[in-house]
Amino acid sequence: MADTLELISSNCAFGGWHKRYRHQSVATGTSMTFAIYLPPQAASGKVPVLYWLSGLTCTDENFATKAGAQRVAAELGMALVLPDTSPRGDGIADAEGYDLGQGAGFYVNATQAPWAQHYRMYDYVVDELPALVETHFPVTTQRAISGHSMGGHGALMVALRNPGRYSSASAFAPIVNPSQVPWGQNAFAHYLGDDRSNWLAYDSCQLLAAAETEIPMLIDQGEQDSFMPLQLQPDAFASLAQQRNWPLTLRRQPGYDHSYYFIASFIEDHLRFHSAHW
Amino acid sequence: MADTLELISSNCAFGGWHKRYRHQSVATGTSMTFAIYLPPQAASGKVPVLYWLSGLTCTDENFATKAGAQRVAAELGMALVLPDTSPRGDGIADAEGYDLGQGAGFYVNATQAPWAQHYRMYDYVVDELPALVETHFPVTTQRAISGHSMGGHGALMVALRNPGRYSSASAFAPIVNPSQVPWGQNAFAHYLGDDRSNWLAYDSCQLLAAAETEIPMLIDQGEQDSFMPLQLQPDAFASLAQQRNWPLTLRRQPGYDHSYYFIASFIEDHLRFHSAHW
Numbered sequence: 001m002a003d004t005l006e007l008i009s010s011n012c013a014f015g016g017w018h019k020r021y022r023h024q025s026v027a028t029g030t031s032m033t034f035a036i037y038l039p040p041q042a043a044s045g046k047v048p049v050l051y052w053l054s055g056l057t058c059t060d061e062n063f064a065t066k067a068g069a070q071r072v073a074a075e076l077g078m079a080l081v082l083p084d085t086s087p088r089g090d091g092i093a094d095a096e097g098y099d100l101g102q103g104a105g106f107y108v109n110a111t112q113a114p115w116a117q118h119y120r121m122y123d124y125v126v127d128e129l130p131a132l133v134e135t136h137f138p139v140t141t142q143r144a145i146s147g148h149s150m151g152g153h154g155a156l157m158v159a160l161r162n163p164g165r166y167s168s169a170s171a172f173a174p175i176v177n178p179s180q181v182p183w184g185q186n187a188f189a190h191y192l193g194d195d196r197s198n199w200l201a202y203d204s205c206q207l208l209a210a211a212e213t214e215i216p217m218l219i220d221q222g223e224q225d226s227f228m229p230l231q232l233q234p235d236a237f238a239s240l241a242q243q244r245n246w247p248l249t250l251r252r253q254p255g256y257d258h259s260y261y262f263i264a265s266f267i268e269d270h271l272r273f274h275s276a277h278w
Numbered sequence: 279m280a281d282t283l284e285l286i287s288s289n290c291a292f293g294g295w296h297k298r299y300r301h302q303s304v305a306t307g308t309s310m311t312f313a314i315y316l317p318p319q320a321a322s323g324k325v326p327v328l329y330w331l332s333g334l335t336c337t338d339e340n341f342a343t344k345a346g347a348q349r350v351a352a353e354l355g356m357a358l359v360l361p362d363t364s365p366r367g368d369g370i371a372d373a374e375g376y377d378l379g380q381g382a383g384f385y386v387n388a389t390q391a392p393w394a395q396h397y398r399m400y401d402y403v404v405d406e407l408p409a410l411v412e413t414h415f416p417v418t419t420q421r422a423i424s425g426h427s428m429g430g431h432g433a434l435m436v437a438l439r440n441p442g443r444y445s446s447a448s449a450f451a452p453i454v455n456p457s458q459v460p461w462g463q464n465a466f467a468h469y470l471g472d473d474r475s476n477w478l479a480y481d482s483c484q485l486l487a488a489a490e491t492e493i494p495m496l497i498d499q500g501e502q503d504s505f506m507p508l509q510l511q512p513d514a515f516a517s518l519a520q521q522r523n524w525p526l527t528l529r530r531q532p533g534y535d536h537s538y539y540f541i542a543s544f545i546e547d548h549l550r551f552h553s554a555h556w
Contacts, residue, residue, distance in 0.1 A: 012502065012533035014543045065538065068346035224290065255290035260343065265292045 014074035041077035053147030053154035107154035144274035163213035176237035222256030292352035319355035326420035331429030385432035422552035441491035454515035500534030
């Protein structure tokens with residue numbers, strides 16, 4: 001059965017439960033792992049869900065163990081759902097670098113060999129995983145989405161492409177303009193091919209320029225983030241947002257870098273932001 | 279110079295700085311790594327220090343990345359100092375198991391070959407590291423100590439052996455009676471030899487029975503901790519404390535296991551406990 005969930009682990013945390021599951025994904029055609037944090041409120045009723053998309057090299061575990069988000073989720077009565085960042089396994093296409101292949105799915109549906117067979121993280125994150133979560137767990141259909149770096153790209157892009165599906169979106173140090181920066185250009189050339197017009201449907205700056213339905217957005221960017229100048233460029237997104245009078249708050253955080261210490265320092269603000277927009 | 283500190287990394291976190299250092303230790307005769315979290319208040323004055331002793335297999339990084347303690351330390355104006363759990367390196371004695379040798383120093387001064395040469399974590403944690411910290415960083419001589427599992431043993435044992443040195447002690451799932459349980463017996467036999475009378479100076483139950491100067495203590499123990507029945511046995515310590523009218527609070531936490539999710543869930547209470555006893 002495609003929707004059978006195999007429980008990998010279960011840990012009590014802040015009065016709720018952090019659980020990891022493995023399941024056979026229709027979207028990727030592989031076994032996929034994800035985690036869900038169910039806050040104490042989920043024991044007696046349905047709770048909304050924040051989807052978190054992680055950055056390059058991460059699995060579902062980085063955010064789970066390092067961000068400290070369960071504490072706030074337990075207070076606010078919010079589930080957290082943490083997908084992996086790509087299909088994985090011995091028979092799955094991969095590349096040498098940390099920024100392509102396993103651990104680097106970029107939340108797109110690949111169209112090019114050898115990636116097209118399994119690298120369909122867009123469908124997985126947008127459709128399959130929410131349907132699975134909403135079938136198997138005590139959650140409402142209220143959704144928000146957030147992420148870090150490659151996952152910040154994913155969160156903004158997915159929210160912009162699916163108006164009405166997420167009540168808010170946020171990101172830490174997102175790749176906002178992947179078609180214009182090396183990380184995105186390398187990944188998109190391999191996953192989507194050389195015709196750059198096919199990249200634009202996954203580029204948040206492009207999507208924002210054409211977006212019609214407003215969605216509240218919060219972005220935090222560390223000012224000492226070494227990836228900011230070349231790869232992230234949040235100002236490109238913020239300028240577009242300002243031109244369009246889009247409800248975006250971009251906060252520049254002096255002293256902070258690209259690490260999980262940065263995420264942990266501000267994740268509470270993000271969860272409260274999403275909670276205010278259910 | 280023995281007290282030269284080499285900065286390994288520095289991350290802004292919750293308005294303060296989490297820094298890792300390497301230095302040549304006199305106590306162990308090896309290069310040792312530790313971390314210090316300096317809260318925002320340390321930029322303008324001296325702050326007290328909580329020493330955290332980690333459990334089996336850990337380095338300074340587990341607590342730093344998983345416990346979420348910096349958030350509370352930043353609020354309370356408390357530095358956190360995180361030593362490694364043993365000397366390490368290619369030329370340093372080690373053993374096959376996870377519970378002896380590198381990553382498993384048990385906070386003792388070993389007397390037996392091949393351990394005696396470098397495994398002097400008691401001297402390192404009690405004397406050398408605090409002296410180093412108090413020389414190089416903006417901290418007061420107010421100290422508290424806490425730890426997890428093997429590090430919970432370390433925290434209680436070190437506090438009991440050094441009355442007046444720590445204003446409070448706490449532990450998560452501590453090994454309170456190492457001379458009576460397999461983890462402790464294996465380690466102590468190797469580090470301290472077969473004469474069990476030499477083990478008692480490192481056994482918190484033994485030390486508590488003879489302690490003269492009260493020190494406030496807080497222990498949290500997960501009720502679903504699979505190590506509790508065989509290795510931890512907090513009731514042995516709590517019974518002694520009750521007999522002696524010792525200021526110990528032992529909290530049994532239903533549902534919680536031995537993991538960092540357990541520590542993260544209650545670390546705030548421990549930091550507030552220590553802060554109330556400066």
